[in-house]
Amino acid sequence: MVGPPQTSFGPARRGSRLLRSGRGAVAVSTASTIVVLGAIAALFLLAPGSAAVRHTFFNPADMWKSLIGNPRQGYYSVGEALWLNIRMFLAAEVLILIVALFIAVIRQSDSPVMFPLRIVSTVYVDVFRGVPLILVILAIGFGAPALNLSFVSTQSAAVYGVAALVLSYSAYVSEVYRAGLNSVHQSQVAAARSLGLSHPAALRYVILPQAVRNIIPPLLNDFISLQKDTALVGVLGAIEANKAAEIFSDTVFNYSSYVVAAILFLILTIPLARFTDYLIARDRRRRLAGAVA
């Protein structure tokens, strides 16, 4: 791992925090990386149970088999099952962005007419931020079918899972939105209203665009978390990556499938994490540049 050569040392261009640049620094970080990784590898390989762990968790043949799947042998493809995680994530993400925005705007409003709605949304946020996601998933996944209520009770486990994810994450994300709305200075509201813009118009064209800009990094952070938490929906029996890995290990008595699932989740989340870092760094550069100008 070698960082890109750094040509400018100005305060506005810091480069990556992960790799402090400069020729000497690159050499040092390379050496220390090798030493640390070597030590961990030695510890792992020299442990008494190393051979057994390598066989049950990192067996290439079983990893490949679980990735591909074989329904005739009674287990599913972990790779294919990941597609369900991705779809649940995408559906939940869009819904969360919309629901959370409504809740945040309601909680931020000061109109007396909105008072009952404000109470409801405050209670909602308190409850769903406080209850563990897994309990929400179980409550919806087993509760909704038990209601025997037309279409509400006849959905797939994945749909109930998405509903639970949306309920839980919207509570969090609405707080992120609220922080963003508060970060826009009151004088911007005054400027917009003074021009005769209605409250919704001021919100839409002046306040929200600035708020959203401020909250993109924390928002993406929550979505990284959401990507992983789609794995919890497996408890309802939906064949997502984690569930497929579980079925494989129950059938073949080898845990390599879990490592495959873990690697697949990493492939999903790491790009989003790096993208978040990039946005944060860019924002900091802009702020520094703005302060100088």
Added chain:
Amino acid sequence: MTDSPAGPDPAAPDPAGRDPANPDPAGAGAVAIEGLRKSFGANLVLDGIDLSVASHEVICLIGASGSGKSTLLRCINLLESIDAGRILLWGQDITQPGIDQNRVRRSVGIVFQAFNLFPHMTVLRNVTLAPVKALGASRREAEDEARALLDRFGLLEKQADYPDRLSGGQQQRVAIVRALAMRPRLMLLDEVTSALDPELVAEVLDVIRELAGSGMTMLIATHEMSFARDIANRVCFLSGGRIVEQGPPAELFTSPRDERTQRFLRRITDAGRL
């Protein structure tokens, strides 16, 4: 914007949007303020303001910081609710319940000390946002008109820039243009040069002078005494939330009657600001 003559005419735009045939429909003057009181918590900021402003009149509000100048302007724009009294614009009470605040604000432009431009929009978008979204003007029409206004105040080549690329003086001129784009009948200027570097003050004051010359009715809170003397038809001195003294600038600045006015002006003179 709907009642404007077709097509922008940069040679003769009427920034006040007045109907030339009937500049003062109610015959009641532009602004009439009666017994206005306003407090923030226990802090009484406006303690019974009475003031009337005729159409085309330019009034400067002077007084120490905290004397209530800004609050008075913000009340006229309905950015602050009032505790007692009433405010009439062209004969209509805008402080009674059920009034359409947005409509009132569309005819009253206000410019703030800190510019308050929208940082995420270009200069042109800053100017056209309200005409398009509040008045329902077409984007083309609003942009043509905005460009004409920007051109008039020497800002046309800045139309595609974002506010943070502009100097303070330029930002404040854009803020004035943004208010003018709504064709207000009354302009409120709240210490518009106080946040500017000294060398940038003149360009903004020139803009205000031009506005006064075009017949705009204006209420100007300012610390620029020589400017006030120069431009105002009438100067009001505020102290403790009241208008202590008012009169033509020549009179008020040279022979103030009230002892508080005398003291305030003496301090200003000592500071070399007059």
